[in-house]
Amino acid sequence: xxxxxxxxxxxxxxxxxDVALRCDPISGHVSLFWYQQALGQGPEFLTYFQNEAxxxxxxxxxxxxxxxxxxxxxxxxxxxxxxxxxSAVYLCASSPGTQRNTGELFFGEGSRLTVL
Amino acid sequence: xxxxxxxxSTLSVQEGDSAVIKCTYSDSASNYFPWYKQELGKGPQxxxxxxxxxxxxxxxxxxxxxxxxxKHFSLHxxxxxxxxSAVYFCAATKxxxxNNLFFGTGTRLTVIP
Numbered sequence: 472x473x474x475x476x477x478x479x480x481x482x483x484x485x486x487x488x489d490v491a492l493r494c495d496p497i498s499g500h501v502s503l504f505w506y507q508q509a510l511g512q513g514p515e516f517l518t519y520f521q522n523e524a525x526x527x528x529x530x531x532x533x534x535x536x537x538x539x540x541x542x543x544x545x546x547x548x549x550x551x552x553x554x555x556x557x558s559a560v561y562l563c564a565s566s567p568g569t570q571r572n573t574g575e576l577f578f579g580e581g582s583r584l585t586v587l
Numbered sequence: 588x589x590x591x592x593x594x595x596s597t598l599s600v601q602e603g604d605s606a607v608i609k610c611t612y613s614d615s616a617s618n619y620f621p622w623y624k625q626e627l628g629k630g631p632q633x634x635x636x637x638x639x640x641x642x643x644x645x646x647x648x649x650x651x652x653x654x655x656x657x658k659h660f661s662l663h664x665x666x667x668x669x670x671x672s673a674v675y676f677c678a679a680t681k682x683x684x685x686n687n688l689f690f691g692t693g694t695r696l697t698v699i700p
Binding site: 475511512513514515516562564575576578579580581 | 591630631633636688689690
């Protein structure tokens with residue numbers, strides 16, 4: 472497909488479990504973002520990659536959150552020792568622009584994480 | 588950091604009427620203001636955007652206005668249709684040249700047939 476693909480679409484984890492969420496951006500897109508969207512709220516920035524470099528991780532809420540994009544394409548967001556407050560939809564977005572060239576973000580459909 | 592406020596949180600209009608959603612932002616360095624539409628179970632999708640050197644932009648039934656002095660911008664939808672029903676988010680860049688966005692809390696628009 473031509474869009475941003477995220478998997479899994481739904482994930483239920485027991486508190487304390489580790490989870491990994493995957494994002495396949497649009498081919499050739501330089502920039503990749505992770506956002507967290509709580510129920511009834513707008514997306515909140517977590518982290519930003521330009522190619523394989525993680526240029527901004529200021530939005531990651533704790534050191535339990537880790538993201539990588541080792542080859543500048545697919546990205547994985549990992550959450551260790553999940554807590555109930557981690558329950559949210561995690562959105563991935565990609566953009567053909569770079570950090571200095573703001574442009575349209577193309578969002579995936581998100582991964583809904585529920586921590587019991 | 589940037590703070591984006593959005594009003595109203597919910598809006599119901601009759602089909603064919605106009606809808607207006609307003610946002611304010613705090614960071615005077617912000618230079619890019621997109622609007623995203625999010626349908627149930629989907630990711631947000633860009634519908635229109637405006638940059639700080641433009642006061643108004645229109646695309647068919649959708650228009651956005653920007654007042655940099657007052658630090659507010661608005662989305663206008665005319666001749667609303669049932670398929671316009673969704674949650675709409677405004678957003679603003681963190682600062683000049685930044686490529687990540689701060690989003691408002693969203694407006695749930697319902698168009699009544």
